Amino acid sequence: MPMPMTSPEIGDEGLLARYPFLPQGRLFIKKMLEENRISVEDLIEAPWLEDVRVKGRLRLVDSVMQEEGAFSISDIDISTEVGRMTEALSFLHAMLVVCASFDERLLSRWIEGEASRADRLMGMDSENFSVISSTYLSGISVERNGDGAEDYWVPMVDFIELCPRISGDYWRLVNRPTRDGWVCLDAGAGESGRERASRLIKERIRESLREACDIRMEKIDDEFAAKFADPVERIVSLLSERVKEEMPMTAAIREDWPPCFESAVSELNQGVNVNHVGRVFLAAFSKAVGLSQEQTCSFFANAPDYDSSTTSYQVNQIFEREYTPHGCAALKTNARCPVGLGDDSLCDQEWLTHPLKYIRAKQRRRYVSSQNDDSSEENAGND
Numbered sequence: 390m391p392m393p394m395t396s397p398e399i400g401d402e403g404l405l406a407r408y409p410f411l412p413q414g415r416l417f418i419k420k421m422l423e424e425n426r427i428s429v430e431d432l433i434e435a436p437w438l439e440d441v442r443v444k445g446r447l448r449l450v451d452s453v454m455q456e457e458g459a460f461s462i463s464d465i466d467i468s469t470e471v472g473r474m475t476e477a478l479s480f481l482h483a484m485l486v487v488c489a490s491f492d493e494r495l496l497s498r499w500i501e502g503e504a505s506r507a508d509r510l511m512g513m514d515s516e517n518f519s520v521i522s523s524t525y526l527s528g529i530s531v532e533r534n535g536d537g538a539e540d541y542w543v544p545m546v547d548f549i550e551l552c553p554r555i556s557g558d559y560w561r562l563v564n565r566p567t568r569d570g571w572v573c574l575d576a577g578a579g580e581s582g583r584e585r586a587s588r589l590i591k592e593r594i595r596e597s598l599r600e601a602c603d604i605r606m607e608k609i610d611d612e613f614a615a616k617f618a619d620p621v622e623r624i625v626s627l628l629s630e631r632v633k634e635e636m637p638m639t640a641a642i643r644e645d646w647p648p649c650f651e652s653a654v655s656e657l658n659q660g661v662n663v664n665h666v667g668r669v670f671l672a673a674f675s676k677a678v679g680l681s682q683e684q685t686c687s688f689f690a691n692a693p694d695y696d697s698s699t700t701s702y703q704v705n706q707i708f709e710r711e712y713t714p715h716g717c718a719a720l721k722t723n724a725r726c727p728v729g730l731g732d733d734s735l736c737d738q739e740w741l742t743h744p745l746k747y748i749r750a751k752q753r754r755r756y757v758s759s760q761n762d763d764s765s766e767e768n769a770g771n772d
Contacts, residue, residue: 396524404517406473407510409480410503410598411524418477425474432482433616441475442620445482449624452483452502453495486624488605489617491752500598508591512584522586525593529586530571541574541586548572551592559585607760611750615740622677622745645755647747648736649720650674652727654688662693666715666723672704673712677745682708716743 396412399405405417421427431438444465466472480503487499511521522529530542545567552560559565559577566573574585646654653671656663663671668689675685682704689700717736720726728736735741735750 397520399520401517402473403467404520406467406476408507408521409477410507410594410601411521412597413524414477418481421474421477427478429485429613429616432478432485433620438478441478442482444475444479445486446620446624448479449483449486449499452506453498453624482620484602484605486617486620488602488609489614489749490621490624491606491614491749491756493756496602500595500602503598504591504595507594508587511587511590512581515583518583518587522590525590525597531582534575538576539582540576541582542568542571543574543586543589545570545572548589551589554592555588606753606756609753611735611738611753612740614749614753615742615746618743618746618749621749645748645751647744648728648733649717649726649744653725657688657692660691660693664723664725666719667725669707669712670715670720670725672707674714674744676708676711677714678748714744717741720744 399411399413402417405411405414408414409418427435427438432441465476467476483499487496490496511518514521519529526543526547528544528547532540532542534540545562548565549562552562562572566575574589575582577585580588643651650671653663653667656667657671671688672685675688682701685704685708686697686700689695689704692700715723715725717726730737735747738750741747741750
């Protein structure tokens with residue numbers, strides 16, 4: 390059963406800021422942007438929005454890197470206009486960065502982190518739980534049992550749809566009290582009935598976030614994604630060491646490599662003596678896209694002057710100091726750009742000023758292609 394066709398009205402801006410992922414929050418955020426004349430460019434680089442970007446990065450890192458059961462709650466004062474703006478727009482900034490990355494695993498981890506944060510917030514929010522739950526469930530009823538604890542009753546159609554995604558015997562219908570088409574979510578295993586209901590609603594929030602991201606990603610073109618290249622690469626760099634085994638960046642796929650990186654790797658593999666700028670670029674770029682130091686060192690194995698210990702030391706220095714890879718202009722100046730006008734249509738784009746933008750464009754195009762393939766298969770199945 391889908392989410393309710395209509396959502397209850399929410400006039401409390403503090404509540405909308407605390408739960409910016411709510412369907413009702415979209416108009417709230419849009420209105421905030423319009424009233425303050427904030428453009429996408431402002432969100433990326435306007436000095437007066439630096440606090441929003443910092444909070445957005447922290448929120449993104451927090452969502453993606455959370456260990457199970459440890460979800461921080463924002464300490465921003467949403468009773469003020471500035472606090473509400475920072476809280477809501479930091480969510481928007483984090484979402485745009487994730488969508489502009491076109492990295493499926495990064496997207497999935499962010500959605501899981503945001504849904505888990507919402508789960509915990511709702512479990513503690515007795516005052517607003519009713520309006521939030523009525524946004525995501527077709528109905529809910531609260532009763533006080535003989536022990537004085539609250540039991541939460543939800544429609545069986547909602548429970549049957551959402552419970553298979555949750556592990557544990559508690560969530561099997563045969564183990565739940567039922568009555569006239571309703572299922573009881575009572576306290577258990579240290580959780581209240583409201584926390585149990587929040588866990589069920591979490592699944593709907595995850596669906597809603599995924600749908601919202603898919604819609605945004607369908608609208609993002611190469612030029613728009615390029616505007617977010619810097620924040621995307623910063624978050625990738627922060628995350629790569631922590632999650633490289635479970636979430637290797639799709640940029641490691643060779644078909645995504647820009648010609649300048651492919652050229653440096655190929656030349657070294659053939660024993661060509663790549664110049665200093667080319668070597669630093671190769672190592673810094675490898676770090677930026679989530680390749681390991683071991684993988685990066687292996688690129689130099691056939692270099693004419695290869696020395697294992699020296700290469701390991703120099704690559705380690707670049708990784709530790711987090712060098713920024715050279716941009717297109719610097720690579721051309723130092724004879725490390727192997728393409729001319731017309732050789733690669735992507736490189737010919739005016740906005741393509743950095744090899745990292747090349748990768749994101751490749752990822753976006755692969756995403757669009759996969760969506761189109763899925764759509765074609767669905768249409769074929771309906772014929």
